[in-house]
Amino acid sequence: METYVIIHLLHISFYIGICPNPYIELGTQCVLLIPTAYAWSSARTQCGVTGGDLITLDDCDQYRKVYLYLAETDYKPLGYWVGASDSALEGQWRWTDGSPTAMGLPLWGVTGVGELEPDNPGLENCLELSSLWRYRFSNTFCGNVRRVICETSPL
Ligand SMILES: [Ca+2]
Numbered sequence: 061m062e063t064y065v066i067i068h069l070l071h072i073s074f075y076i077g078i079c080p081n082p083y084i085e086l087g088t089q090c091v092l093l094i095p096t097a098y099a100w101s102s103a104r105t106q107c108g109v110t111g112g113d114l115i116t117l118d119d120c121d122q123y124r125k126v127y128l129y130l131a132e133t134d135y136k137p138l139g140y141w142v143g144a145s146d147s148a149l150e151g152q153w154r155w156t157d158g159s160p161t162a163m164g165l166p167l168w169g170v171t172g173v174g175e176l177e178p179d180n181p182g183l184e185n186c187l188e189l190s191s192l193w194r195y196r197f198s199n200t201f202c203g204n205v206r207r208v209i210c211e212t213s214p215l
Pocket residue numbers: 146147150151178180181182183184185186199
């Protein structure tokens with residue numbers, strides 16, 4: 061009886077439901093790549109138009125699935141906006157739902173001069189995944205244009 065219950069719960073945890081068109085199921089999230097480049101706030105609006113928001117990547121396994129998907133899609137060289145910024149309070153990185161963004165390795169990339177991202181405090185306030193950083197987290201200017209990764213809830 062106990063064994064049955066555990067297996068049943070595991071099954072539920074892997075079933076996320078049906079993703080609304082044009083979102084695809086990717087791991088535990090419904091994900092949409094928008095191949096047109098926008099500034100961060102416009103990118104967020106574009107996700108809203110499709111019924112979602114910029115993606116939250118607060119789970120390492122799920123981040124890896126997204127990373128592999130981007131590497132496979134391979135729209136070099138521009139990066140993708142994801143849903144974190146420190147615009148509200150410098151250095152306090154938050155996802156769009158207000159939850160804190162994990163800092164440090166292995167999520168964040170290392171700059172060309174060997175320093176850990178995020179760099180340029182006060183200037184670069186939005187989070188991107190760029191092929192230049194092997195899709196590790198890096199901050200850049202929110203006004204830069206990047207492709208977009210949205211997330212929405214399953215139906
Ligand atoms: Ca900043």
